[in-house]
Amino acid sequence: MTVVRLPMLPGAEKTPWAASVNGKDHSIPIESNAILLDVLRDQVGNLGVKRGCDLGTCGCCAVLIDGQPRLSCLTLAREVEKSEITTVEGLSDGHHLHPIQETFAEYGGSQCGFCTPGFLVVISALLEENPQPSDAEIKTAIEGNLCRCTGYQQIVDSVRAASEILVAGKVIQNSTDQKSDPHPGFGE
């Protein structure tokens, strides 16, 4: 079979790319110009990372690179080789939601939910660094994220509530742990 090189595809050959995504090591063949957003969505399978604009304007595609928020649509996958990438799927440990995930649900931080993954990772980075952010700090942290539904106010409410949980050290109920019974007294 003859192989036809497409004129638009500068680097059709793929070379391995290694990184840890949500704590799991991946080694995937990618093209040299592959965009991190595409690699995460199409190859690693993190469909929680959203594409809203592809131009760095909406913040839906934000992920954490070694703990720092970054727009994956403006990042070449090669740039972040060997780093630790966290997407929205990696915020909970499978048993516990991150406090900001809990409070987003509870305080109306999410309506249609499309912007939510971007907000969540950015806010989780903020809270990691500064568990008690002021309103101005919250605003600065999420200034790169657009939300068309909520008008941001309930997002800020959610951040404040999450901060309270973190500061008070309140434990979020773990609904999937074997030891805790999600349906207490069922069948008694």
Next chain:
Amino acid sequence: MAEKKDMVGYRQQPGKLPFTRPGSGGKNSFSEPRDESMIPASQGGEKNQPWGSHRHDELLSGRVIGKPTSLIDSKWKVTGQAHYGDDIRLPGELIGKIVRSPHHYAKVLSIDATKALELPGVIAISTGADASQKFGVLPVTKDEHAMAVETVRHVGDIVACVAAENEMTALEAVRLIDVEYEVLESIHDMKDGLKDSEKPIHDRGEYHIGEANIQKRVFQEFGDVNGIQDNAIASHKSNWYFGGVNHAATEPHAAVAHWDPSGRLTLYTPQQVPHYVHRALADVLEIPMHQINVHRTFVGGGFGGKSDPFPHEMCAAILARKSGRPVRITFDREEVYWLNRGRHPSHIEMNLHADSKGRLCGIETDALIDGGAFASFGHVTTYYNGVLHTAPYEIGAFHYTGARVWTNKPASGAMRGHGAVNSRCAVEVGIDDLSEQLSVDPITFRLANLLPPHSATITGFRVTSIGMRECLERVKEESGWDEKFRKMPLGRGIGIGCGFFISGSGLPIHWDPNKFPHATVHLKIDMDGGVTVHTGAADIGQGSDTVIAQSVAEVLGLPLDMIRVRSRDTDTSPVDLGSYSSRVTFMNANAAISAAMKIRQELIEATVKITEAPAKKLVIGDRRIFRKDDPAVGVSYLEALHKAQEERGALIASGAYRTPPMGRAHKGAAAGLAPAYSFSAYVAEVEVDPETGQTKVHKVWAAHDCGKALNPLAVKGQIIGSCHMGMGQVLSEEMRYGRDGHLMNPDLLDYKIPSIHEMPNVIPIIVESNDPEGPFGAKEAGEGPLLPILPAVCNAVYDAIGIRTHNLPITPDKMFKAIEKKCKLLGIDDPLNLPSPIIEHSELQSTLKARAKTHTQRDIDRRLNDDIEAYHNGALFGMDPTIPPDEVDEKWTVSVLPSKEYLSNPRLAGKAWLHTERRRRGD
């Protein structure tokens, strides 16, 4: 291996248990006591009812209705497991890409796909020749094709589409397709659309209006319009221009089509209105509807932008049929603007008149709206620009001329606050100006001119509950209005604006409402006790699944986690008109309640059988049905359920909602009819920098009458979100077209939606006017709250700097020029010396205050009293309120065609009436 025993006859399974024991079902095995604070006084509970009782009161079990409730799908959203259009990945999928027109208006002479087809990896290519059927959201104006048939009508119009193994190959194939065009003369200025043209953008056959590009024209006059001037002592006249705005939902459109082995099509799409897509697909693909399943994915924001059946959805289905493989088409942000369907760019002339008693003796509106290249919802929009400002005020006479024209731009359509937003802004700013001319307070002026509850507007709309007065009073008080209005220093200002919006459209688009219901909900409860709710209502993030689940949970006395809503597939959901015109809560929750009532009845009958208590004495609490007078006597929900299931298995029930007969008989009387209307009043506080023209909104007090907040968390979210969107339109958003007609800002950098830094602090205030027909008293809260923010900001800007702008958005450059102009006019060098507007009340103020006071009492009487007389608009002007005015007064006429006299000097949109329809031209 276990020893094999002889099996003789029917054998009990060893260890078989009876059903799960009473009290269980849901997370907590113990039934909670009824929350008396949520049970209304009419049922012996503790909840006060200042607005009277409601027909659904007896259904309240104090569970979830009225409590802030997080969306039932929020855990999906916060964990990244919510799958939107582009997240649907089917094995073997192909990527679809679209060939778009580079010309505004052109004939497609030929399409040559040979080179593209030779490219390895290209599986299918389709052009307009594959789908000749027209479609469109409104059956009266089907004017779209899946792909261009002969003509492209705007830059970005679809010419062909490609399916390939991967995105890069598909894009390359798009590049390789040769299309030959013959460029036609395009039109961009909507005023040109009113003129005859050589080749109108569409041909309506014998219904074509002249040879012009007029898609729809409306003329309406109610009352003695010619007599307005005789009575007026103050008049406001303004010429507005509103830029077009886009929904800018964060999720770009996407569609995945898949034909299964049995030859049925499933289309996955983030849609507000799956049913219309369902119909359009059947038309375009020429297959029966039952061969199609439309699956609504999670929807990443709609706002009206995902409510038409779209050409790209057809393309995906056509490509999938051609290739035999699933096809996924996803838009990039730019393509979203080519699809558009946003708010119409509009020229609106607004004339308002007040008489010596401070009454609105006339409203004369003329609206020319730019429809872009297709009809979309435009037929309705043209009406809405007029009829939706005939309330909440009582009006002496009303004139409206409206016209929607085609231009070679991406089509305008329905967007949050459909058709009402721009003209409402003009009305409310006009009232501000009238109050200024009369030297009265604008809030007092409004309070003295409101229609009462249970009345009819000048156009004959039946208005039931009205919370307008309370909205105005609440924002006045909470904003500290009296201390601030006209009293703040230069550059600081406060302003008021009101809104009025339909809560569901009275007429379904596709059928006779007397034959089919607007909404249907099915319930199914099997032995596990969980309730499966089937509804076609599309949850687009507003929380419709949640509100329907809440309604069912409330009526059955169950915790929310026992309700699961299945609303995605047209295969399993009853037909629903979808999420538009703010109909979902009103209609679907009503349908859900009626279905749940049937189940409730069965449960109560079963309880009667078990306990022998009379049905009348039984009430429903948390998973328990018991005697009201002796709560110890009762059965658990599961016991009652299993009793009811004996002999017949799963309980199923269907409930439906249809609107009551309403409205008058004139042409267009149905447009704007709704079973209920929402009302709102906002006060905005702004800062305008006199030196730079920069406007910043600091605070908004936002009162909205939603009848009853079924989920206050969601209602507040809707109010704040509406402020966001309205703020964008008034301050920064506009689809800007360059001199040669090109869209200059199809991206989110140049099309500026407010970020967190531009958002004011919004204080949502919920007013509950308890609508008699709404579910538990509820009305809409999704669109109406957008209306008041525009005029509130415009009026606040005037209060801040004394400049009225009639051109939106109020960008700093426009404001700066206006300030310069004003300084020049007044001979002032430094803008910081501009005078700030002041007010000294005239005598009329106390007259209005007194009238507002009497009206307050009148309104309370009318809302609490079941036995009230009819009230038609006109009573304020001394007419008999109980009879429609045209039956009393000869001069009071209703006309839907312009007179010769009018045509001798028509207004802007009125010029549309200078043309004659082809069929009436005799040749």
